[in-house]
Amino acid sequence: MCADTVSLIIFSPVIASKAKAGQFVVVRASEEGERIPLTIAESDAAAGTINLTILKRGKTSSLLCSLNKGDYITDVAGPLGIPSEIEKFGTVCIIGGGVGIAPTVPIIKAMKEAGNYVISIIGARNCSGLIFEDTIKKYSDQYHVCTDDGSMGYKGFVSGFLSQYLKENPGKKPDRVVAIGPVLMMKAVCDVTGPGGIKTIVSLNPIMVDGTGMCGSCRVEVDGKTRFGCVDGPEFDGHLVDFGLLNSRLNIYCDEEKVSNEKYMEKHECKMKI
Amino acid sequence: MQNENLKPARKKIPRNKIAEQQPASRIKNFSEVELGFTTEQALLESERCLMCKKPKCTDGCPVEIDIKGFIELIKEKRFSEALEKIREKNTMPGICGRVCPQEDQCEKTCILGIKNEPVAIGKLERFLADYGIKNSKNNSQGDTGLKNNNSKKIKAAVIGAGPAGLTCAGELAKMGYAVTLFEALHKEGGVLVYGIPEFRLPKSIVEGEVEYVKSLGVEIKLNSIVGKTYTIDEILESGYSSIFIATGAGLPYFLGIPGENLNGVYSANEYLTRVNLMKGYLFPAWDTPVKKASIVSVIGGGNVALDSARTAKRLGAEKVYLIYRRSEVEMPGRIEEIKHAREEGIEMVFLTNPVEIKGENGWIKKITCIRMELGEPDESGRRRPVKIPGSEYDIDTGIAVIAIGQGANPVLTQTSPDIGLNKWGNIIADDIGKTNKKGVFAGGDIVTGAATVILAMGAGKVAARAMDNYMKTGVW
Numbered sequence A: 001m002c003a004d005t006v007s008l009i010i011f012s013p014v015i016a017s018k019a020k021a022g023q024f025v026v027v028r029a030s031e032e033g034e035r036i037p038l039t040i041a042e043s044d045a046a047a048g049t050i051n052l053t054i055l056k057r058g059k060t061s062s063l064l065c066s067l068n069k070g071d072y073i074t075d076v077a078g079p080l081g082i083p084s085e086i087e088k089f090g091t092v093c094i095i096g097g098g099v100g101i102a103p104t105v106p107i108i109k110a111m112k113e114a115g116n117y118v119i120s121i122i123g124a125r126n127c128s129g130l131i132f133e134d135t136i137k138k139y140s141d142q143y144h145v146c147t148d149d150g151s152m153g154y155k156g157f158v159s160g161f162l163s164q165y166l167k168e169n170p171g172k173k174p175d176r177v178v179a180i181g182p183v184l185m186m187k188a189v190c191d192v193t194g195p196g197g198i199k200t201i202v203s204l205n206p207i208m209v210d211g212t213g214m215c216g217s218c219r220v221e222v223d224g225k226t227r228f229g230c231v232d233g234p235e236f237d238g239h240l241v242d243f244g245l246l247n248s249r250l251n252i253y254c255d256e257e258k259v260s261n262e263k264y265m266e267k268h269e270c271k272m273k274i
Numbered sequence B: 001m002q003n004e005n006l007k008p009a010r011k012k013i014p015r016n017k018i019a020e021q022q023p024a025s026r027i028k029n030f031s032e033v034e035l036g037f038t039t040e041q042a043l044l045e046s047e048r049c050l051m052c053k054k055p056k057c058t059d060g061c062p063v064e065i066d067i068k069g070f071i072e073l074i075k076e077k078r079f080s081e082a083l084e085k086i087r088e089k090n091t092m093p094g095i096c097g098r099v100c101p102q103e104d105q106c107e108k109t110c111i112l113g114i115k116n117e118p119v120a121i122g123k124l125e126r127f128l129a130d131y132g133i134k135n136s137k138n139n140s141q142g143d144t145g146l147k148n149n150n151s152k153k154i155k156a157a158v159i160g161a162g163p164a165g166l167t168c169a170g171e172l173a174k175m176g177y178a179v180t181l182f183e184a185l186h187k188e189g190g191v192l193v194y195g196i197p198e199f200r201l202p203k204s205i206v207e208g209e210v211e212y213v214k215s216l217g218v219e220i221k222l223n224s225i226v227g228k229t230y231t232i233d234e235i236l237e238s239g240y241s242s243i244f245i246a247t248g249a250g251l252p253y254f255l256g257i258p259g260e261n262l263n264g265v266y267s268a269n270e271y272l273t274r275v276n277l278m279k280g281y282l283f284p285a286w287d288t289p290v291k292k293a294s295i296v297s298v299i300g301g302g303n304v305a306l307d308s309a310r311t312a313k314r315l316g317a318e319k320v321y322l323i324y325r326r327s328e329v330e331m332p333g334r335i336e337e338i339k340h341a342r343e344e345g346i347e348m349v350f351l352t353n354p355v356e357i358k359g360e361n362g363w364i365k366k367i368t369c370i371r372m373e374l375g376e377p378d379e380s381g382r383r384r385p386v387k388i389p390g391s392e393y394d395i396d397t398g399i400a401v402i403a404i405g406q407g408a409n410p411v412l413t414q415t416s417p418d419i420g421l422n423k424w425g426n427i428i429a430d431d432i433g434k435t436n437k438k439g440v441f442a443g444g445d446i447v448t449g450a451a452t453v454i455l456a457m458g459a460g461k462v463a464a465r466a467m468d469n470y471m472k473t474g475v476w
Helices: A013-018 A059-065 A098-113 A133-139 A158-168 A183-193 A243-250 A254-267 A269-273 B002-006 B039-048 B067-075 B079-087 B093-099 B121-134 B141-145 B163-174 B203-215 B232-237 B268-275 B303-314 B335-343 B453-473
Strands: A005-011 A024-028 A035-044 A049-055 A075-080 A091-097 A117-124 A142-147 A176-180 A200-203 A219-222 A225-228 A235-237 B034-036 B155-159 B178-182 B219-221 B240-245 B265-267 B295-299 B319-323 B347-349 B352-360 B363-377 B383-387 B393-396 B399-402 B440-442
Touching: A005 A059, A013 A035, A013 A049, A013 A075, A024 A049, A035 A075, A035 A098, A049 A059, A049 A098, A059 A254, A091 A098, A091 A158, A091 A183, A098 A117, A098 A133, A098 A176, A117 A133, A117 A158, A133 A142, A142 A158, A158 A183, A176 A183, A183 A200, A183 A243, A219 A235, A219 A243, B034 B121, B039 B067, B039 B121, B067 B079, B067 B121, B079 B093, B079 B121, B093 B121, B093 B203, B093 B453, B121 B203, B155 B163, B163 B178, B163 B203, B163 B240, B163 B453, B232 B240, B240 B453, B265 B268, B268 B303, B268 B399, B295 B303, B303 B319, B303 B335, B303 B399, B319 B352, B363 B399, B440 B453
Parallel strands: A091 A117, A091 A176, A117 A142, A176 A200, B155 B178, B155 B240, B178 B219, B240 B440, B265 B399, B295 B319, B295 B399, B319 B347
Antiparallel strands: A005 A049, A024 A035, A024 A075, A035 A049, A200 A235, A219 A225, B352 B363, B363 B383, B363 B393
């Protein structure tokens, strides 16, 4: 797996037995830690485990990525959010970008099991960022890869590939698109699917505290109305989402995140230099 | 009777004033504002009690504490027994002594209060609770005595570890039930830990009360969101004979005005949760940040608004406005807290209501407000605020905190559609907490809408008795 991306397999039988595609958990990495939402990548009810795939970015994700086999995680609560809408739509195109590939896995599986023709498109900066390839291949009727640097598959963004694909296959318009990844990627996908009127579901990742509808930190605007990402989402109709607001709100704590991260790096400098 | 009349006139002792941190220094820290009575003060204050034959104070108490009884024990310096006297009715005196609105309850009905100031019942309660903490080294009788053989007991579940849930769980455990308390957050206490700030209710006090409940044998499951992690039916099916739902009022209201989703606009729930539960005031030692600004505007006039305003001050704001659409007399906040807020330099802007929040580059810059005047009384009996046309003006602000109340959180009730709700989404329960679903009781803010800690505790207690009756008889 990509050096900056780590999959944690967490033993939590209750959550594993309950988790449905599209849901997330709220995690705390230490006693002094913040609460962050992480979408569940895989859940195995029989083994009682869930897979959380994390991109090392700030302090909390770094702390989580530094966990070793056998370690405990301070808090995991869930599963939260409304599960993905899964039914037989016909042809479903599921797009994952970067670490957003991980949460597409249960949706791809569920969509396939519901009898859909599944086209999976995954993209990353380079080939080392392509994760869950084997599982995704297994459950997809078509499997496409994009890398920004062209180190594997289509050279460019997933939205560019999708645009090209739709042009080349005019008769095979998907009945639904699901896109998960960075805000700009989801917006770009919606821009591509908008003119053709292809229903496009996006999974939003606003900043949360409790994750149960109590605080309103995760406010997003959908169709001009304020919704809570945690209890009304995380999935919404992408063509109605105010991505500008989402992006702006995701950056509220940029300065503070920097302070936290620098402090963490100082402490763990020796490790980070390796 | 005659003797009573011949008693010498009681020496007039003025109500004892509790020591407080001075405003200038306390706005620079999160430590408790009130410092508590000294033993001498408590004794002197207890002397003020008239020892009424038919005490009215107890009538004013939602959990019917024998107030005269415990004050009499204070007079005799039997502090441990006095504390036990309170604990007969109220397991959380350290919390109630601090956050109960005594002026509307026991102290309101105190006879002494008719001509003079009432006995400082709340401060005495707090004194005893603090005395108990100081002298509780080996006072964990519950640890071994009650915590055994849970497997053979009848199982009861309580949802939500706030004031109502903790009280109900404690009462049920004392009755001998095996109680599991499900809590959605990573810490017990509900509004006592996420809402009420450290400077008004130290979290160590809450932890102490939680430990007491645990010592009674209550098993607490944290990070358990009923409605998501478990459903009510699953809990019933897994062997729990009865359930008490006490999930509180966990859905913040917003104003519904333009600009409310700009960066820097918080619900009071978020602002206070970041600071209190997540210890945002200790950032970066603790990871959760909270935004700071030199000008902060808080919208609302209740205790949550006052808590938010005073928190903002402690986070370093130079100017904190409390913007309230009615006038001071209609403020639902406690008089004591309004006084504290004033001392700390919070500027009250009455008869003013926000109509729009304006920003720049995604961040809040100004709140456009309109002036209000009081019209005819509304359903609540308070005079309804009416807009004065053309009176709009802007208030510069770096952060806004919306503290205009909260509704019922739907996470639990969505997955239990068979539980009856009113039009606001609150669970319908009768006087003893019974819902329309067999075996399921509810109480506290999820039933009444946002109210007080003591009312929630009262509801928890009443429901515990009703649950006991139901579990014993099976009669619904």
